[in-house]
Amino acid sequence: MTEDTRTTRDERATSETPSRRRSVLLFLRDLLVIFVVAVLVSFLIKTFLIRSFFIPSQSMEQTLVQDDRIIVNQLVPELAAIERGDVVVFKDPGGWLPARVEEEQPPVVAAVDWFLAFVGLSAPDSNDHLVKRVIGLPGDTVVCCNALGQMTVNGVPLDEPYVALPPGETKVSRDDFEVVVPEDSLWVMGDNRYNSKDSRYNTETPLKGFVPTDNVVGRAVVVSWPISHWTFLDNYPEVFAGVDEGAE
Structure with missing residues (x-):
């Protein structure tokens, strides 16, 4: 494996790490939003409907x-x-x-x-x-x-x-x-x-x-x-x- 090939692979891995971390954070954010919305909907239903x-x-x-x-x-x-x-x-x-x-x-x-x-x-x-x-x-x-x-x-x-x-x-x-x-x-x-x-x-x-x-x-x-x-x-x-x- 040439030095240029290793360098390219390392650069790709380095660039993928922040992207993967960002995806995980976005996923956790979406879960939190869903949870908060579900709690609010449940509260409104309990308060006004059933x-x-x-x-x-x-x-x-x-x-x-x-x-x-x-x-x-x-x-x-x-x-x-x-x-x-x-x-x-x-x-x-x-x-x-x-x-x-x-x-x-x-x-x-x-x-x-x-x-x-x-x-x-x-x-x-x-x-x-x-x-x-x-x-x-x-x-x-x-x-x-x-x-x-x-x-x-x-x-x-x-x-x-x-x-x-x-x-x-x-x-x-x-x-x-x-x-x-x-x-x-x-x-x-x-x-x-x-x-x-x-x-x-x-x-x-x-x-x-x-x-x-x-x-x-x-x-x-x-x-x-x-x-x-x-x-x-x-x-x-x-x-x-x-x-x-x-x-x-």
Whole structure:
């Protein structure tokens, strides 16, 4: 090999090294841009469109099982009206939940949890929210129970297939009640009727068990985890057929 050939090869290798380094840097830059854009999109989706929550209690069984994860449509009620039968997530109206002491976390765990919550993959505030089914809208008269053990809304008896009752029990509420839902409020109940601290059992709170519509975070639309529980959540419009006419 001549000296000129070696010189040419060395010059080519020298010129290729900065080019290779520049390609690697460009690749890393593109990865960083993609990551930042993905995080921002996830944040915007979580903030304005959908959000994940986990189920902290047994009050909605068998529709929702404790520790299920659900996807919540946050366009309800801002852009889409709440309907009877909707399963909604809402902030504590005051006095529904016991005071909770924040648990200390290692800094790394806290940072990871914060990031996952930021992009909507974690829901550390699930214990500060409740999940129930909407039974009464503003102006509705909700009464339980009639001679067949059914609940009525505006005088229309409800046949509720989603309700879980203890064996041998036919009455859909252990305790009788009659309420008229005030303006801008909801009457909500758990599907696990004998194990749900819902509107019936919060009448001593400042809002008398009613939930302001402004407290609603959104409507639960699907069980996302575990995969074996995956399903869309129905609001059973046939159950509430005729209720609006009964209000007239």
